[in-house]
Amino acid sequence: MEATKENYFYAEKPVGQLLSRRDFLKAAGVSVSAIAISGYVVTDIVQKRKSYIALRQQGLYKDDKRLQKINLAGSHQNASCLKVYQDMGTKPMGEVAEQLLHTKTYVDRSNLLMQGAHHG
Amino acid sequence: MSEVSKIRTFPPSKESWGGEAAFEGTHRKGELRGIIKINQDNCVGCDTCTAFCPTEAIKGSLGVAHAISTNKCVACGQCLVNCPFGAIEQMSFVDEIMKKLDDPKAFVVAHPSPAVRVSIAEEFGGTPGDLTINRLYNAFEKAGFHNYDVNFAADQTILEEGTEFIKKVRYWVLGERGEDLEHVAHHPLPHFTSCCPAWVKNAETFHPELIPHISGAKSPIQMGGALAKTWAAEFVWKKDPRDIYMVSVTPCTAKIFEASRPEFNSAYEHLKAESKIPQETPSFQDIDAVLTARDAAEIFRRKGINPLTMSDEREIETMNVYTGAATIFGASGGVMEAALRTAYFILSGTELSNPDITLVRGYEQDIVEATIPVPLKALNGKIINVKVAVVNGASRNIKEIVKRLIDDKNQYHFVEVMNCPGGCVNGGGQPVRTMGTSWLHPLLPLPLRA
Ligand code: SF4
Ligand code: SF4
Numbered sequence: 386m387e388a389t390k391e392n393y394f395y396a397e398k399p400v401g402q403l404l405s406r407r408d409f410l411k412a413a414g415v416s417v418s419a420i421a422i423s424g425y426v427v428t429d430i431v432q433k434r435k436s437y438i439a440l441r442q443q444g445l446y447k448d449d450k451r452l453q454k455i456n457l458a459g460s461h462q463n464a465s466c467l468k469v470y471q472d473m474g475t476k477p478m479g480e481v482a483e484q485l486l487h488t489k490t491y492v493d494r495s496n497l498l499m500q501g502a503h504h505g
Numbered sequence: 506m507s508e509v510s511k512i513r514t515f516p517p518s519k520e521s522w523g524g525e526a527a528f529e530g531t532h533r534k535g536e537l538r539g540i541i542k543i544n545q546d547n548c549v550g551c552d553t554c555t556a557f558c559p560t561e562a563i564k565g566s567l568g569v570a571h572a573i574s575t576n577k578c579v580a581c582g583q584c585l586v587n588c589p590f591g592a593i594e595q596m597s598f599v600d601e602i603m604k605k606l607d608d609p610k611a612f613v614v615a616h617p618s619p620a621v622r623v624s625i626a627e628e629f630g631g632t633p634g635d636l637t638i639n640r641l642y643n644a645f646e647k648a649g650f651h652n653y654d655v656n657f658a659a660d661q662t663i664l665e666e667g668t669e670f671i672k673k674v675r676y677w678v679l680g681e682r683g684e685d686l687e688h689v690a691h692h693p694l695p696h697f698t699s700c701c702p703a704w705v706k707n708a709e710t711f712h713p714e715l716i717p718h719i720s721g722a723k724s725p726i727q728m729g730g731a732l733a734k735t736w737a738a739e740f741v742w743k744k745d746p747r748d749i750y751m752v753s754v755t756p757c758t759a760k761i762f763e764a765s766r767p768e769f770n771s772a773y774e775h776l777k778a779e780s781k782i783p784q785e786t787p788s789f790q791d792i793d794a795v796l797t798a799r800d801a802a803e804i805f806r807r808k809g810i811n812p813l814t815m816s817d818e819r820e821i822e823t824m825n826v827y828t829g830a831a832t833i834f835g836a837s838g839g840v841m842e843a844a845l846r847t848a849y850f851i852l853s854g855t856e857l858s859n860p861d862i863t864l865v866r867g868y869e870q871d872i873v874e875a876t877i878p879v880p881l882k883a884l885n886g887k888i889i890n891v892k893v894a895v896v897n898g899a900s901r902n903i904k905e906i907v908k909r910l911i912d913d914k915n916q917y918h919f920v921e922v923m924n925c926p927g928g929c930v931n932g933g934g935q936p937v938r939t940m941g942t943s944w945l946h947p948l949l950p951l952p953l954r955a
Contacts (some may be wrong), residue, residue, distance in 0.1 A: 387610055387754070393802065402716075403683075404664055414812050415763075426551065426553050426589060427553055427556040427557075430557075430589070433528075433938075434587075434926075434927075434931065435868065435869070436633075436940075437633040437634075437938055438868045438926070438927035438930055438931045439868065440623075440632065440633035440634035441620065441623040441624055441633050441634050441835075441870060441925065441927075441930035441931070441935075442623075442634075442835075442837075442866075442928070444622070444623030444633075444634035444636050444838040445538070445619060445620070445623055445832050445833050445835050445836050445930065446833065446836070446866075447634075447636060447707065448622070448623075448636055448638070448829070448832040449829035449830075449832055449833050450829070451829075452827070452828055452829035452832065453829050455862060457638065457827070457828040457829060458826060458828060458829050458832045458846060458856070458857075458860040459830050459843075459846035459847045459850055459856070459857075459860065460659075460660035460661075460662075460663035460664055460667070460828055460843060460846070461663075461847050461850055461851070462828055462832060463657065463658055463660040463661075463826055463827060463828050463831075464826060465660075465823050465824070465826040465827075466657070466660045466661050466664055468740075468823065469661065469732060469736050471740075472736055472740045473735070473736055474506050474526070477664045477665050477667075477668035477677075478665060478668050478669060482665060482776075484730060484771060484774070484775050485660065485731040485735060485771050485772070485775055486662075486665050486722065486723055486726070486728045486731065486732075487665065487721045487722055487723060488699075488721060488723050488727075488768060488769075489721065489768075490766070490768040491705065491708075491709055491716045492533065492709050493546050493709060493712070493713040494531040494709045494710040495709075495710055495711065495713045495715065496532075497528055497530055497531045497576070498531060498576055498577070498710065
């Protein structure tokens with residue numbers, strides 16, 4: 386895999402290399418100020434991620450526009466979906482559709498919270 | 506734009522599926538656990554991840570290595586994509602899938618989610634949002650996969666979930682009664698979406714009172730898995746369903762959990778009931794393995810394939826037909842918008858004059874509310890106001906929505922919940938953008954400053 390690493394850029398998280406836990410503790414100081422620092426990091430991440438969330442969303446809306454132009458705005462216009470119902474002799478929420486496309490299994494897991502799974 | 510970081514992965518171990526007990530903590534027998542893990546050697550205890558966790562599953566005080574409670578974790582991977590130190594790792598099935606691709610008997614199918622087509626380019630030097638559709642199909646084909654676009658299955662989801670929602674409206678809003686509505690009598694409004702597996706597990710663990718409200722329609726990937734091994738096997742690929750190996754390619758780490766839910770073997774149950782496979786066939790899941798967008802990139806790299814240099818030409822095939830409604834599933838508000846396009850058409854008898862329901866879009870607001878007037882064909886154009894809400898990011902917003910519903914349970918008809926802020930485009934399986942080191946600068950001792 387060495388070769389591919391050269392072909393496509395690929396970076397380790399840069400801070401990980403720069404700072405060990407001890408360095409981090411020294412740098413941040415486990416003190417009140419460190420709490421303020423963590424808070425700052427979170428705000429910074431939230432700010433930065435907005436830019437790539439926006440770009441990725443725009444990509445999807447661009448795809449949507451492309452499809453709207455060829456009369457494929459809504460799912461009921463998908464001919465492949467209609468073929469599925471035809472071939473399987475069913476319709477939305479029909480018997481076969483219920484078997485394959487719906488679930489009845491949602492599990493109440495709340496009362497299991499206290500039972501001892503380990504902390505990994 | 507910043508670069509993309511490498512995320513460490515680990516293969517599942519025998520313990521990952523649990524032992525013989527029906528339950529271990531919150532996990533049922535066979536359900537994958539420990540999908541997201543904090544590497545104790547690399548965690549510096551900066552505490553950043555705890556702010557991104559929707560279920561307060563991460564324990565540890567400042568400066569001490571943190572750990573995840575398997576019981577509470579919904580495997581969303583938000584901690585992983587936001588850890589500034591790259592200390593969090595993901596369970597990966599890359600090795601298993603590489604082996605399958607070499608097995609001449611296996612008919613290996615790639616099932617790529619909407620949000621992967623706007624992120625995979627980043628792993629190869631592209632910009633976030635670069636649309637990779639035909640290039641991605643061609644890359645999968647070159648790697649040895651057949652294609653079945655999850656977007657096609659997402660359209661199926663809308664047809665099913667839209668029909669279900671309309672039945673609920675007829676029963677609960679319009680007061681209709683009848684045999685075909687009996688089922689929804691046990692499922693009151695508001696209707697909650699079911700396609701985000703992290704949200705579903707969150708509800709099952711922390712808000713079981715919401716379970717009757719969650720749509721019974723499966724997620725697109727799970728519909729796709731079941732249809733691949735029944736309908737597509739028989740009518741499109743003409744393959745023995747037992748040879749089909751379904752690989753969903755997702756922006757999501759919680760989908761790894763979802764695929765292991767024991768009830769998601771519907772194709773097997775159906776085929777057996779129809780005597781299309783021998784009765785003694787051992788059970789198989791609808792989705793055999795899950796790749797995150799990062800994992801898919803890793804497979805491409807191992808095979809020396811760069812999707813960005815693949816041809817952008819391709820004929821439209823039955824298995825890759827999809828609509829705009831399906832592709833926007835990957836953005837927060839998208840499932841709602843997609844469902845409304847079809848529900849509006851069915852209820853009113855006409856297409857929306859403008860399919861863009863921009864009100865429900867976006868990534869800035871935690872909770873978006875909107876009211877959509879829909880004229881009813883069956884009632885001579887009488888208008889009902891469909892009240893909807895979009896929960897964008899689960900961390901604190903689920904509690905808020907539940908609070909609002911306790912105050913007034915008639916507040917909404919339809920609620921979309923996405924665990925990840927911005928929707929699947931920001932999922933825990935997406936390429937991870939480094940934040941660089943600038944944020945640390947003021948903290949660093951002078952000799953370490955770049
Ligand atoms: S964000 Fe990363 S380094 Fe910081 S406490 Fe969490 S796992 Fe550890
Ligand atoms: S994967 Fe999600 S639920 Fe699990 S610890 Fe990380 S942020 Fe919390």
